Amino acid sequence: MRGARLLRGAVGAAGFLLAGELFIRFGLSENLLFPPPSTVLYEAVRLPADATFLAGVGTTLANWALGLLTAVAVAVPAGVLLGALTPVERAIRPVLEFMRPIPSVAIIPLAILLVPVDELMKVSVIVYASVWPILINTLYGMRDVDPLAKESLRSFGFGPPAVLVRVSLPSAAPFVATGVRIAAGIALVLAVSAELVAGGVNGIGVYVTVAGNGNRTDLMMAATFWAGLFGVIANMVLLAAERRLFRWHHARTGAVS
């Protein structure tokens, strides 16, 4: 069953590439700006040998990871604290609701003004955007804790810290994990956006901008291909970790894993 699905997926992808190849080779005549898939894939395979590109990937991925980790370190404790202290959460929520609709990329110019160090500016923008999904999901998870389990522990004489550690945290953990996975996608978008707006020494976004100045659409597409690949890999790794760590959660909620 799984094999058949994989095969169909491979056939679909191959068909798409072939159709694109034929269309661009024969439909668009001699147009150097629209490189056919074969050229893009060839350049994508060659890119890891390009020192500039490698340095760019290193910088972007480092910013991405650092921003995401910082966001987790900020948002999870904040979410747990707010989730445990309901009156405080209720008081702060309107402020959060006012800040949340601000499109995250609009923060980039402000960060450029406020944070003079380029790398720090990029990481802080990633942190700002990634905090929201993690915080919201943590809050949601803390609210979803089974009250019966909490009451039972309390009636056995456990204090609030013990209830928090033994019931609330494990129960909220799968929601936190989902928040982190959503944040990972957003963080990559912001990492690239900050590079496109602010420039810099290295980065995937910087590489694409430079390739664009020379009209090298083949290199731009190849670099974009790698960025998409990183996104897919990150999503797959996080999803697999979620399923492994929280098998019991899927079993309880009846979700198919």
Next chain:
Amino acid sequence: MKALARLWVVPVVLAVWEIAGRAIGDTDFPPPTTILARMRELWFSGPPARGFLTNDAIANILPSLGRMFGGWLLAALIGIAAGMLLGRSRSATDYVDPLIEFGRAIPPPLLLPLFLVLFKAGLTTQLATIVFGVIWPVLLNTIDGVRSVDRTYTDTARVFNLSRPQRLGLVVLPAAAPKIFAGLRLSLSLALILMVISELVGGTDGIGYQLLTAMRSFDGAGVWAAIALLGVLGYVVNSLFVLAERRALVWHRQATGNS
């Protein structure tokens, strides 16, 4: 009244910000009153005949809104149509699944420089980026919604001899509507984000472009003003969508007993 009482923290935060902003006196960290004054000056100090909108407001806010809604509607049309076709057949979805997974993992802003080279024109670039970036939630939710339509509905429709287009339009589409609307809502907030970035990178007008020019001329209050305007815009657009969704799905809430 109770809801209003819960908002007490907002004026407190604003007051603290005002005092802190004035005490620091940094033009990059202005107090709220300065930001409001700059917003009024930039966009809302025009002649009353035009609803107090300034030339700047008309030349920038309208194109921004047009791009955002234009890209979103285009993506919605394509996403719903493709999702309806794909969702009816499990194997069809299998064929395109890896392509969808890959497509939605590409950070859309990265396509801006590419589209700028390919299309030359600003508007095509911006629309293409927005459509590419926001189509995935609509497409995936439509496929999901169409796939989970109760078999009894489609079988009943077949028994009553409804033609294929009738079945899709009268039975499948309404039954999948709640999921489709959830996707549309997510796409709308993404469209706002992509509208801004498409104006920041290679744009020539729009709120995002004004934000960029304010930054380049070290106009701290202008930067904050543009961010505040975008926040208000995001809030209003989302609220309007929720209202529209409620109206469109009245039957669904009545049928499932949620209020």
